[in-house]
Amino acid sequence: MDDSLEAEGLSPMEEDLVETDRKRKRNASIDSTLQWSQWQLLDSILPTGGFAHSFGLEAAIQARLVSGPDDLKSYIIDLLDNTGSLLLPFVHSSTMNPTLENWQKLDRILDATLTNEVGRKASISQGSSLMRVAAAVFTEIPSLKSMRDVCLGSGSRSGVVCFHHAPVFGLTCGLVGIDSRSSQRGFMFVTMRDVISAATRLNIVGPMGAAILQHQMAPVAEALSQKWMDRPLEDASQTAPLLDTIQGSHAYLFSRLFCS
Amino acid sequence: MEKGKVVVEKVGPSDTDAAWIYSLTYGGGIVSGDSISVEFTVGDGCTAVLTTQASTKVYKSMGSNCSEQVLEARIGSGSLFALIPDPVTCFSTARYSQKQVFRVVSDSSLVIVDWFTSGRHESGEKWDFEHYRSTNHIFSEGDQPVFLDTVLLEQGGATRIAERMHDYQVIAMVIIYGPKLKHVQDQVQENVKKMMSQQLYVPSTRLGRHGKTNSDHCLTRPAFIASCSVFGPKVLTYDLSATMLLLEIV
Numbered sequence: 450m451d452d453s454l455e456a457e458g459l460s461p462m463e464e465d466l467v468e469t470d471r472k473r474k475r476n477a478s479i480d481s482t483l484q485w486s487q488w489q490l491l492d493s494i495l496p497t498g499g500f501a502h503s504f505g506l507e508a509a510i511q512a513r514l515v516s517g518p519d520d521l522k523s524y525i526i527d528l529l530d531n532t533g534s535l536l537l538p539f540v541h542s543s544t545m546n547p548t549l550e551n552w553q554k555l556d557r558i559l560d561a562t563l564t565n566e567v568g569r570k571a572s573i574s575q576g577s578s579l580m581r582v583a584a585a586v587f588t589e590i591p592s593l594k595s596m597r598d599v600c601l602g603s604g605s606r607s608g609v610v611c612f613h614h615a616p617v618f619g620l621t622c623g624l625v626g627i628d629s630r631s632s633q634r635g636f637m638f639v640t641m642r643d644v645i646s647a648a649t650r651l652n653i654v655g656p657m658g659a660a661i662l663q664h665q666m667a668p669v670a671e672a673l674s675q676k677w678m679d680r681p682l683e684d685a686s687q688t689a690p691l692l693d694t695i696q697g698s699h700a701y702l703f704s705r706l707f708c709s
Numbered sequence: 710m711e712k713g714k715v716v717v718e719k720v721g722p723s724d725t726d727a728a729w730i731y732s733l734t735y736g737g738g739i740v741s742g743d744s745i746s747v748e749f750t751v752g753d754g755c756t757a758v759l760t761t762q763a764s765t766k767v768y769k770s771m772g773s774n775c776s777e778q779v780l781e782a783r784i785g786s787g788s789l790f791a792l793i794p795d796p797v798t799c800f801s802t803a804r805y806s807q808k809q810v811f812r813v814v815s816d817s818s819l820v821i822v823d824w825f826t827s828g829r830h831e832s833g834e835k836w837d838f839e840h841y842r843s844t845n846h847i848f849s850e851g852d853q854p855v856f857l858d859t860v861l862l863e864q865g866g867a868t869r870i871a872e873r874m875h876d877y878q879v880i881a882m883v884i885i886y887g888p889k890l891k892h893v894q895d896q897v898q899e900n901v902k903k904m905m906s907q908q909l910y911v912p913s914t915r916l917g918r919h920g921k922t923n924s925d926h927c928l929t930r931p932a933f934i935a936s937c938s939v940f941g942p943k944v945l946t947y948d949l950s951a952t953m954l955l956l957e958i959v
Contacts, residue, residue, distance in 0.1 A: 511909040513930045514875055523868065530867045561854035566938035673867060686842070686859035688866065689873060690880050697936025701905040 479626075486587070486625050491635050493642060497578040502571045503647035503707040504528055504640070505696030510651055512695060518662065521653050524692075525644055529670055531689040532640045533677030535562070536615040537633045538685045541678060543619030544632040549596050553609060555616040555682075562685060563613070565697045571709040576614035583621045590624045633678040634671075641670055650706060727756035732794075738766035739805070742774040746781075753785035764795040764826070770804040770839060778807040784817040789889050791820040796879065798826045799838035808844040813855070818887025821845060827871075827878040835878065836871040839864050847886070855941050856884065875930065886941065901937040908934070 459467065489495060506524060509515040515524050539555050563569035584594040600610035615636065622632035641663065649659045687693055699709050732747065739745070751757045767776055784790045792809070799805050811819060823843055828834035840863050847856035860880075862870050874880075885894050908931040 508909065511911055512934060513912055516912065523872065526867050527873055534861065558854055558857065561857045561940075564856060564858050564938060564940050565936070566940065567936075569938075569940075669867065685857075686844075686861040688861050688863075690860050690862075691874060691877060691934070694934050694936050697938055698905050698909065698934060701902055701936075702909055703906060704911060 483626055487627055487631065487635070489586070490621065490625070490627075491638055491642075493646065495579075496582055497575055499575060499639065499643040500646060501708040502575070502643065503651065503699075503709065504571075504644045505567075505692055505699065505709075506644055506647050506653075507651060507705055507707050508695045508699045508702060509692075510653070511702055512698070514691075514695065515653065518654050518658065521648055522662065522666070525641060525666060526669055526673075527689040527692050528644055529637060529641060529673045530677075531687055531692055532637060533673045534684075534686050534688045536685075537636065537674075537677045538680045538682045539613075539615040540619035540622075540633050540636045541629050541680065542682060543616045544623040544627070544629040547620045547623030549592075549599065552596065552616055552620050553600070555619075556610045556613050558682065559613045559616060560611050565693050567697050567699045567709045568693070569613075572614045573611050574708070576612040576617040579614065579621065580612050580617045583617075587621075587625060593621065593624055596620075630678060634674045637670055637674045641666065647707060727758060727789075729758045729760070731760055731762050733762055734765070737763055738768055739776045739778070740768045741771040741776060741804070743776045744779075745777070746779045749780065749782035749790070751782065751784045751788045751790045754787045755785065756789045756791075758791045758793065760792075761794040765797045767797060767799040767803040767805040767838070769800050769802040773804070775804040775806050775840065777805070780807075780809040781812075782810070783812045784814070784819060786814050787816055789818040789820070789887070793820065793822045796824040796826050796881070797841075797843075799828055799841055801828065801834045801837040803838040804840040805838070806840070806842040809846070811845075811847045812849075813847060813887070814850055816888055818889035819847070819884060820886075820890065821884040822881065823884075824879060824881035827874065830878060836862075836869075836874050838862075838870075845882070845884070847884075849942075856886075858882070877934070898937050898939075901935045905935055 493499070505528070506515065506521075509524060515521055536559075539559055543552055543555055559572070560569070563572055580593075580597050584597045587593055600612070618636050618639075619629075619632055622635065623629075627635070645654075645659050645663050648654050649656050654662060696709065699705070699707075734743075734745070749757070749759065765778075770776075780792075782790060782792075790811070797805065797807070809821070809823070811821070813819060823845055825841065825843070827836045828838060842859065842861045844859040845856065846854070846858075849855050860882075862873075864870060883897075885897060
């Protein structure tokens with residue numbers, strides 16, 4: 450990088466260049482800080498309990514719809530497609546407008562949209578954990594804690610906020626300063642991360658195979674993110690009804706490793 | 710474009726238990742570009758059934774025309790509305806969209822069956838349509854969303870529709886909602902649980918610590934898969950929540 454110039458006796462054009470350079474360095478410094486936060490939000494070590502959920506994979510195995518790595522690949526594509534079509538509009542809206550009012554509205558709509566009880570409970574469980582962690586971790590953003598406290602304290606089942614995952618994820622990203630495209634892509638990433646992790650624990654694929662698979666699937670995941678991102682709420686739809694049914698039947702499994 | 714309107718105000722004497730209404734289309738099908746819109750009001754304390762005479766056939770799409778059906782229904786206090794049509798069958802290259810909006814009050818009851826098949830599978834058409842979209846929305850008083858569901862299947866996506874359906878040929882969703890149907894909800898939940906518990910097991914190739922054995926450990930898929938979920942608000946005296954099934958049948 451260029452050394453900064455002494456701003457002495459510079460022409461107006463040169464002064465502009467110096468100012469632009471300073472701005473760029475300031476933004477780069479903000480961007481760097483942001484990257485650390487972004488990596489932390491997407492890191493599996495963040496204690497949000499994502500690993501209790503298999504996203505219907507365990508039920509799919511017990512229904513013999515998935516038995517090996519090829520089936521797994523198709524399953525993940527279907528899951529990501531459905532995540533994109535159904536949930537990205539919520540992530541997008543909450544990132545673009547990370548206010549209490551919008552969050553409450555999105556949460557209410559998503560609660561009526563997640564008609565599959567298993568999926569709904571999983572979403573609430575992950576969202577609650579994420580909100581609790583985010584409020585504790587990002588102390589420089591006091592509104593995270595205050596919004597959480599408002600919604601917790603609103604009484605039992607007046608049902609103001611259920612803490613669904615997608616709106617909380619978007620809200621957190623938005624308040625931290627992550628842009629909407631990265632936020633939506635991030636949501637797809639954590640979904641893929643968690644289902645692949647579930648696959649290793651269900652012995653469909655080993656840890657090395659899982660890592661290879663995750664990288665192989667990145668182009669598909671990116672394409673699906675691009676396809677479904679930045680859409681309005683009214684467009685939210687499910688594109689994998691069989692997957693939805695299978696996930697819903699998780700409750701009937703006699704022996705199970707996962708909550709959902 | 711032809712535009713018609715039919716208003717039916719009285720379907721029977723006031724001591725009728727339930728009014729059965731059959732909706733018929735000319736030729737028994739929907740052709741490319743058709744748009745059908747129906748408004749329904751079920752008064753307080755009434756029971757109405759809306760059904761069809763045969764499956765709704767959606768013919769191939771000309772150009773990129775989409776056929777659509779829209780239903781708006783208001784259900785009054787202490788009423789029951791049952792929407793139980795035959796399934797929709799989309800032919801090869803068909804484009805079809807339907808939207809059903811139900812506005813209920815706190816003690817309305819609803820039965821909604823929304824189902825569709827893979828196509829004319831005797832002719833070899835399996836999930837061969839271009840575009841299928843079905844929306845079901847239930848709103849309670851004050852436009853509060855209770856149930857918002859849209860299924861969208863489009864060719865040219867990440868996976869072919871046929872592959873995504875894994876040899877299943879029918880998808881059905883059944884909504885059973887409201888105080889009049891509590892006993893039905895309970896029964897259905899129990900039945901689905903019983904049926905599915907038998908269908909799901911850890912496949913024998915990975916039997917480890919799970920000792921559950923079945924006489925046919927084969928890896929064939931269940932002939933049907935169903936799940937039942939509860940949704941909606943719970944109210945003090947009775948459960949307004951309802952159950953929903955999704956079935957896929959080979």
